[in-house]
Amino acid sequence: SQTIHQWPATLVQPVGSPLSLECTVEGTSNPNLYWYRQAAGRGLQLLFYSVGIGQISSEVPQNLSASRPQDRQFILSSKKLLLSDSGFYLCAWSVNLAGVDEQFFGPGTRLTVL
């Protein structure tokens, strides 16, 4: 069966510090991978998605970046965090079932920027 891991689970970082969040998927090959951010009381906002190694599409201009160094590894980074980067970051992978790209979410990383 497929599982998705994210770490760390929680993170408190000062403004201006760098960020690296990691997501790995087990039990599947060549998945589509996604990074979302969920701010308090708001829906999920798609940040990046990837259809393969080294292939990243950005949905929202910001000071975040993403990389996919291996098939089942997706990394979210920032060189300098802003207060507005606080939120719940979710990684997801998808499989196409009968034409529907069903997305499965990881447990998330709660980031607080102070």
Added chain:
Amino acid sequence: QKEVEQDPGPLSVPEGAIVSLNCTYSNSAFQYFMWYRQYSRKGPELLMYTYSSGNKEDGRFTAQVDKSSKYISLFIRDSQPSDSATYLCAMMSGYKLSFGAGTTVTVRA
């Protein structure tokens, strides 16, 4: 105007009541309509999806889509305290999912 509008609630109901949740949308390109459940501090999990107007049942859950009105609903029958969570509607066009803000539901024992 947001693509997907969802009343954030909160909604509090007694155990056994019917929970009614809904979303409206503006993008006619949406092809699939989904409902996710998210427990506190966890990632969302897919409950149901549908792609056509009409009703779809799965146990105590019924999803309803009205494409002409751009309106979708989720009904939970015989609600249980374990149904207490945030429910997010989501709509898909191509690979992209657009989410509502989520409605927080509490089922009181």
